[in-house]
Amino acid sequence: MNKKRNFSPYELNQLQKWTKNIDINSIGETPVEYITGHIEFCGLDFLVTEDTLIPRIESEQIVNDGFRFIEELGISHPVIADIGTGTGCLGISLAVKLSKSQIPYSIFLSDISPLALKVADLNSQRLLHSQENIFFLESNLLESFPKIKFDLILANLPYIPTQNIFTLDSSVKDFEPITALDGGLKGNLYINALLSKLPQFLNKKGVAIFEIDDTHSLESFSIPQTLSSTIENDCFNKPRFLVCSYL
Numbered sequence: 001m002n003k004k005r006n007f008s009p010y011e012l013n014q015l016q017k018w019t020k021n022i023d024i025n026s027i028g029e030t031p032v033e034y035i036t037g038h039i040e041f042c043g044l045d046f047l048v049t050e051d052t053l054i055p056r057i058e059s060e061q062i063v064n065d066g067f068r069f070i071e072e073l074g075i076s077h078p079v080i081a082d083i084g085t086g087t088g089c090l091g092i093s094l095a096v097k098l099s100k101s102q103i104p105y106s107i108f109l110s111d112i113s114p115l116a117l118k119v120a121d122l123n124s125q126r127l128l129h130s131q132e133n134i135f136f137l138e139s140n141l142l143e144s145f146p147k148i149k150f151d152l153i154l155a156n157l158p159y160i161p162t163q164n165i166f167t168l169d170s171s172v173k174d175f176e177p178i179t180a181l182d183g184g185l186k187g188n189l190y191i192n193a194l195l196s197k198l199p200q201f202l203n204k205k206g207v208a209i210f211e212i213d214d215t216h217s218l219e220s221f222s223i224p225q226t227l228s229s230t231i232e233n234d235c236f237n238k239p240r241f242l243v244c245s246y247l
């Protein structure tokens with residue numbers, strides 16, 4: 001017999017808010033966000049589908065750090081890339097923050113998955129007043145990008161080591177897209193591939209912020225010699241962000 005699922009008050013609240021007369025016993029282990037089609041991120045209501053990862057609260061720090069960096073350096077019109085955008089949560093939340101501060105920007109949102117990009121596009125239309133400086137690119141990392149330099153590169157790429165996927169909670173490994181999770185043998189496959197392109201794509205005063213697995217350390221990555229890097233902790237005090245800039 002199937003074990004009865006215990007829903008948290010938050011999950012019950014979300015089900016009540018977004019669905020009508022749903023039989024909660026029919027949901028099984030499906031994450032509530034895939035039932036409701038909604039997730040709150042940085043105080044904004046994002047659409048989410050089974051083609052996209054469900055954004056996690058820890059990732060909000062990437063948006064906040066990116067925004068602080070732009071403000072502190074006083075960059076007047078930052079050019080930003082959100083690589084592996086999924087729902088678009090990082091780039092779109094940052095765009096909302098910049099708009100509120102009346103800082104003009106250009107943001108490129110990219111993903112290898114055309115289905116994820118459709119969700120990001122919908123979110124952009126719902127959450128941003130203007131689509132003028134938002135560009136969507138179906139691209140394997142930076143392959144299809146124009147040859148320009150970015151002030152800020154944000155990337156929450158797949159970073160879970162392949163052999164650890166089976167240890168993940170069933171609600172993650174059985175429902176979220178494997179292409180959003182599996183980072184190759186050591187979990188650093190995509191991050192290293194992107195790091196190798198930073199000298200070509202990152203402005204001299206620019207910063208790149210990567211979300212990483214909490215088992216990673218600086219030694220896990222092949223960081224170009226011209227860059228300095230640090231690892232920062234997330235809101236649960238786990239090492240989760242690799243931050244790179246020029247020496």
Ligand SMILES: C[S@@+](CC[C@H](N)C(=O)[O-])C[C@H]1O[C@@H](n2cnc3c(N)ncnc32)[C@H](O)[C@@H]1O
Nearest residue numbers: 053055084085086111112113140141156158180
């Ligand atoms: C961990 S999810 C992150 C989604 C979103 N940025 C977030 O923070 O919730 C990783 C995303 O990277 C995309 N991806 C995987 N491999 C990629 C590649 N080679 N180039 C670009 N995007 C890739 C996946 O489709 C997925 O949307």
